[in-house]
Amino acid sequence: MSMNIDTLSPQELAALIKRANTRRKVLAKRKPANQTKAAVAKLLKSAGWSFEELFGKGAAAPAPAKKAGKPKKGGSRAAVAPKYRNPGNHAETWSGRGRQPRWLAALTAAGHKMDEYLIK
Numbered sequence: 001m002s003m004n005i006d007t008l009s010p011q012e013l014a015a016l017i018k019r020a021n022t023r024r025k026v027l028a029k030r031k032p033a034n035q036t037k038a039a040v041a042k043l044l045k046s047a048g049w050s051f052e053e054l055f056g057k058g059a060a061a062p063a064p065a066k067k068a069g070k071p072k073k074g075g076s077r078a079a080v081a082p083k084y085r086n087p088g089n090h091a092e093t094w095s096g097r098g099r100q101p102r103w104l105a106a107l108t109a110a111g112h113k114m115d116e117y118l119i120k
Helices: 010-029 033-046 051-055 102-109
Strands: none
Touching: 033 051
């Protein structure tokens, strides 16, 4: 986060200092990370587990659960054969998945039916 404090008004600067002091107090109350990690390791050992068994090797924290549903953007999908072809430019095709291409949207808006452009 980058902030130019030269452009802040006195009221904004005072509010920023107050927030910074509050944050510093919160951080000062924290135990060091290595102490906390040792306490967690001790608790896991007393329960019969190791950190690696629960979270995997090299894991610093538990991994978030994967959500079911739509695949992520840019994910790999199987290639699908084209179903529709532009009569004006045979290089333009559409598989029927995803957003309708402009050329097909324009033709259907002009009153044509999509069936006319099916590849046989």
